[in-house]
Each structure stands twice: as structure tokens, then as C-alpha cells.
Amino acid sequence: MSKRSEAAPPRVWSRSVRLLHLGLIGSVTVAWVFREDLGPAHEVAGYVALGAAALRCAIGLAGQGHARFGQFVRAPSDTLGYARQVLRGTAPRYIGHNPLGGWMVLALLGCIGLLGASGWLYTTDLFWGYGWLAWLHAALGWTLLALVALHVGGVVFTSIAHRENLVKAMLTGRKAPPGPGDVDGSQPSGQNP
Template sequence: MKSDNTAAVPPRPAQPRVRVWDRPVRLMHWALAASVATAWLTRSDLGVLHEVHEIAGYAAAALVAARTAWGWAGSRHARFASFVRAPAATWRYARDVLAGRAQRFVGHNPLGGWMVLALLACTAALGLTGWLYTTDLFWGYGWLADLHNGLGWTLVALVALHVAGVAFTSWQHRENLVAAMFTGRKAPPAEPGEH
């Protein structure tokens, strides 16, 4: 019988986590995802549950309004000023992503910041066009229905890009961003330059 003289390697201590996304950001994120999904699944071209579609659309619009307000008054990583970068800085970051040397951000990275704005703006436009279509002034106009439908497909494309970006960034930096949006916590900055 062989004896094993190698010492057991102690388990690596769990890396401490820092609070990044506060509870309002996380609740609004998942509630907005649920209301948008509900609105999509009950859209009028499916011919079912139109009232549910309207309620989900109004809920999404209210959540966009709340998230916009929280983007000015919320905690550090909730504020637009902390993650919406100038176009030049965003293009530099995009080039770094393509070159495989993108910097890790504790909060949203520059592309993610602009995606947040695009998702909020598109959802707000959907809410506005959906509401306008219910008014006496705009009811029955085909161009408004087409615009609403086109915005819906634009939102689908944005959501797909968002999910792909989250998956890619999670892989690139070896961290679970979906879990972080549930817990609000991420690994702390490894380098002084990380945001």
C-alpha cells in the first residue's frame, strides 16, 4: 500500500464581495424584464390577452420612469453619471473588447451603460406609442401601429444584444453577471483602475 505524503491543499478562501447594484436597481431590472416579456407574449398579433398586454406595457413604462429617476438620485452604481461614458471612451472600450483586452468594470462597462439607455429609451417609446394608439386622436392609424410593432422588434434585438453582452463579459472576466444582478454583489476591483 502506497502512502501519500503530499499535504492537502487548503480550500481557497471565498473572495470578499462588494455591493454594486442596490435593491431598487435589481428589483426594477427584473420587474422590467418580466413586464416586457409579458407584453411581448400577449401582443395583439397573437390575438390573446390584450388587456394583459396593456397593463404590462404601462408597468414597463412606469418602471422606466422610476429607473430614470433612480439614475439621477440613486446609489453610486445606479447613477447614470457612474456608467454612461462619452462616445470616444465607449469606442475605445469597444476596440479593447474586440482586441481581447477590455478592462473589467465593477459597475456597468461603457457599452453596457449605453445599452441601459437604449433599452430604457426603446421601452419608453413603446409605452408612448402604445398609449397613443388607445387615444381617440390616434386610434386606428396604421403608421402608429407599425411604429409600435417596429419598436417591439427593435427591443427584441436590443435584449438579444444585451444578453449576448452579459454572457460575453461574464466569460471574458470570469464572473457571473446574472448572479450579481440577483445578489447585487461582485468581486471587488482587482486593480486600482477598475471602476
């Protein structure tokens, strides 16, 4: 691991991004815990998660810095190249989201959006009682659980690989300053670091 500069830790994630992240953790957890009863707690938690995901998408499109999708969502070829670097143990440290993390953000937000939409549809007169919709909603719930497990695994793996506490970084919004070989992520999407 290369030495990092002694500069002040840069702010990577804004308070709004961090609060939405925590809101998603809480609301998805509540929705999952109450998945069998499908009562008000499950429904309210689902709408909170859907709202938080929608706000995060708005920030991703119109926000600034490391919160913008265009800052951290890389082209598929760049992401596959990064995945090969991870497998070889030569992946650089990113100040914002790394390419795999960027695509994971999109997958998580997309899955939450589909879960919220399918849950809402199930409450409408037009779609009430359809088995295929209940099956789809349940399958999306399990898909989200798998994505969360992959996300947490990626955070743990990357924290160990780069000797950096990414959970603390998400709570404080700050990461260690860039060092030699680190990628600040400021290149537009689709360009190699």
C-alpha cells in the first residue's frame, strides 16, 4: 500500500447522501423484518425506501462531486478491466466509488425502485391478488438481499485491500487523502483511470 499524503481528509459523501444511505438501510431492514405480515410497517418502510431511492437518483443526476452518477459509473469495459485488477490484487484505490461499486449503486437503487413499484401495484384495484405480481415482489426482495450481501462483501473486501475503514468513511463523509496510484474518480464516465 502506498503512503497517502498528509493533507486533510477530503469530503467524499455529503450529509444528504449519507442520510439517504442510512435511511435506505433502516427502511429496507424494517420492510424485510415485516415481509411476512405485509401490514402497515412493511408498506410504510417500502414507501420510505422508494422515496429515499428516488432522492438518491435525483442527487445522482443533479448533485455535485462524488455523488453524481457521471462521476462514478464507468463504462462496462472499464468496469471489467477493474474487476480483472481486483482478481489480480492490483486494483487501485478510488476516492469515490470504484467502478464495481458504481454499478452496485445502480443495481441497488434499481431493485429498490422495482420493489416499490411492484409493492404499490399490488395495492391497486387493477392488480390486487395477482399471484405473478406477489411472486415478482418476493423475487425482487430476495434479489435485493443478495445485492446487499454482495455490497457488504465488497465494502469489507475493499476496506481490507486498501486498509481503509469504508464504513467510517460513509458515516463521516471523509476518506483518507489520495496517495500515489489512487484514483480521484474525476474522469468522466467511460474513460480509463
